[in-house]
Amino acid sequence: MLRILEKIKYIKDNYLIETIILVIIAIILINTLFVYPIVGKCDNGDFERFMRYGGLKNIHNEYKKIYDGYFHNKFLISNPNPLLFVPVYINWVSSTILLKISVFIFLVIHGFSSNLFDIRYLAFVYCVIFLIGIFLIVSFKRFNSILKIICGAFFIVFFTSTCYITYFNSFFGEAGTIIFLFLNIGTYLYLITREKPEIRHFIYFFLASCGFLTAKSQNIPLLVFMLIIYAGLFVYYKQKKIRISIIIGTLIVISICGIGYFSLSDTMNRNNLYQSVFLGVLRDSPTPERDLQEIGIDKKFMVFYGHSFYDRKGEQDPLGKEMIDDFYPNISFGKILVFYINHPDRLWEKIVDSANNAYAFSNIKKGSFIKNQYDSNKVVNGIRVYLIEKFPKLHRNIYVFIGFSILYLLISIFYFIKYKDRTTRLLVLMLLFILASGASQLVLPVLGSGHGDFGKHLFLLNLSYDIMAGIAVLWIAHIIYKCSLKYFKNIIRLK
Template sequence: MDEAYNKVDSKDMMDHRNKTRDFLKGICLWVYKNVLKPSSLGVIFLFILIIMLLFFNPIIGMGDDGSNAGVLSQSNLYDVEELTPKQSMAFFEKNWGIMQYFNESYSSLSTSQTPFINAAVKLDFGLTRDGVFDLRFYAAIISICYLFASYLLFESVTKGKRTVSAYLIVCLGVFFFGDTAYTAWFNSFYAQGISLFSGIILAITLILMGQKKYNDYFLLVLFFSNAMIFCLLNHQYTILGIFMGILGILLQYVQPRKTFKIICIAGGSLLIVVSIIGFFLMSDNLTSINKLHSMSRGVLMTADNPETALEYFGINPQYSVLTGTNYYEAISPETINSTDMAIDFFNKITPGKIAGYYFGNPGQLYEMMNLAVEASFNIRPSWLGNYEISQGYPPGTQTDFFTGWSYFKANIMPGNFGFIMIWMGIIIGVYVRSFRLGIIARNERNTLEFLGLMTWMFIGIWQLYFSVITTGDTDNTGRLFVFSLTFDLITFVILGKLFFWFGKKLEKTDLKNGVNKFLKRKRNEKSVQGGTAE
């Protein structure tokens, strides 16, 4: 009887061991499939970098240049530290006050950034209830969206493969997009953090749709939702909503299902309508300072004859004295704000007129685009500090931690529009063949990778041009953030393609076997020499 019990116990123990072993195997298999693949590892490294930089001392963020007053008003926040304007630029502020009473400066017209800030404020209040808003709650929300966008980006480039090339390109992606010059924007009220993740998702959904990587409906919802977020971030992006709305309508040809076509047409039409409404309702933020700079630091600065340039706008040639000056050194504030200045100068300047002038003077436009590209490669404005005033760093100090890519772009990469034109030619040359074949074969999916890259390119070039006609060459570093981002995204995708092509070439030439044979021959030679010596 004892033997029977022992046999039963042994059998139970064996069953338990087998179940435990199967359970552990299942965990290991899940980890291998989902955690150890290149895209997941890339996101994990980005997560570690963000946690280190944005949430633990010394906390990294961006100083405030005063342009975020409207954003603060829409979310009922105020400056609790009461820093001077100069200090606000030189130091990052983590804590902000939450208004408890009526907000006199509140504006009912919000941007797509407002819901993200409001969600962060409510989350902070729900957890702490201290009446002070910690900006890291906002950074946490933006970081989650950014990590999700990065995962999709890595998935599109690696195409689910686990080759050496896939791991290398993801490492390059971490080097590019984990750069502190990008992630430091999350700890600020600037719109750059949202434009970062929404800008990535906009085109990456098209590329993934072409690869049949995920469900088409899921990608379609991502495309339209992020297009809406991106276009309503700022007045200058609303025009892009018309372009993306048309693109969304054209996506109906990707698959024949009626439901899919209806979503494409409805989503694209809604995006166009909302963008047009946003264009007329949202403030264009073109102050007299912007108009002055668009002329003095743009049209007049690059003109051979400033007086002749002013005649195009119907402005008195005497205003040519403003050539090359900025708002703070040109003329007195009383003159700038006078009625005569408004009638004789500012009222005659519009973005449309400036665009028309540059269209007739392409040499000046090229010169301004050169300056804009050079400024865009400096991802962080040099005048905005990264540290809190309480941390004891000198005013305006910026971190050097994990800034290799931004340093390379700012100091080594050619910063001129000629380089950008060559770069665009290479991109179009690489992808236009697959696009043409897709059109001929009526296989619209094969055209989506090209369309995704062209979407990024169009958005980037649009921001370059818009910045030139609205502010000249002033304040371009922050304004041209999206161009810098789209340049990096397209470059990253192209390098990914190059890495995989090179990896396949190595496999075809069987270079690995050749190297192994060479090393084996060297070892044999050494062993023979050793035997001879003995």
């Protein structure tokens, strides 16, 4: 009892603000994701490749019952369940590890007697990691009490919104992107503010960064920017053991990113290439036939223009023999990139399209609930969606994105040049990584899959710029606080 009281006193003295913030966030998460009527995401066809890693399958076999437009929370656990123990299979992403953990927790709690998995077990695992990441960020040692409160309030208002947390009750990769990005930032802040960090602190960060980079195949190209952070750590931490651990960690992350990339199935790769051409390069093109030939594809394949990759019932089958023999071997993302470099006006059109399609969030609707459980009076956080709908020109304006990005970049560079201490410079590297993660999404999704499921592929753009908005708010609050402090000190001196 005495130990418990001592721990409570320690938390009260050192982490009172953080605890209050986490309790508020936990209440919102529990109410939204765990208390009936619960809210989540319905399957759009992407769930199956993720579910297989937990040995899960849909309760129904009929197409209409699987894709009925409603959120499903129960899934069958296969028996036997060999994939539960297979670490890597096709279309591997880091969140599949969390799925395996959640399925195992479910089986243990139910004494291995139930085969009806509840998706809320996965949401629970996501929520735990989400809260750990938030705690590490809010408890950043350079935050005073005011900044901690502002940071926590921003998390509550923006990141407990249904447009983000409902992904936790789903098998979409966006959930992993959210939790691992916050954990990545949190473990990094925890690392760089320690006077004498230990090797385990570097391990925490490398695990979190690897989790983020492999949460979706779309995140893997960001390894290029993450390597700059790894290099920064190597430069500023000169102890031999730590440098060896940084090198080993970097090589492991590169290897795991490679595993994630090469695990992509042929169908997935072909789907992305198909959409990059027919829903990207050729979309709104004044000269589609000429563009097709410029990227090295015979104009006979123009018959697929306006034809969905998933529509395989007609004569034009995107996975037909002619396509596999003559189309896919002759196209690559490198050729598509060269095309846009040679046509900067077309690239600019795609960047503007990305901005125009950003923040494709919506309020919860009937499909966000289990069938026949829709409740219009369900209390959830919809503030973020309200702001997007209230100010659409602010959220979907390429010039706002560019202007904000330039200011953010210039201020970050200013701090990097002015302050030469290790913590500040390493902090700036992470701030620039967040900028690179967001700004790159104005280009990468359209290169990688054209306008196929465009709004969803811009998710990291939305998340990154929301994080940068929070950073901007904290920076402004910090400047106001410093100026106020200086002002009152001058008044006291005059008196």
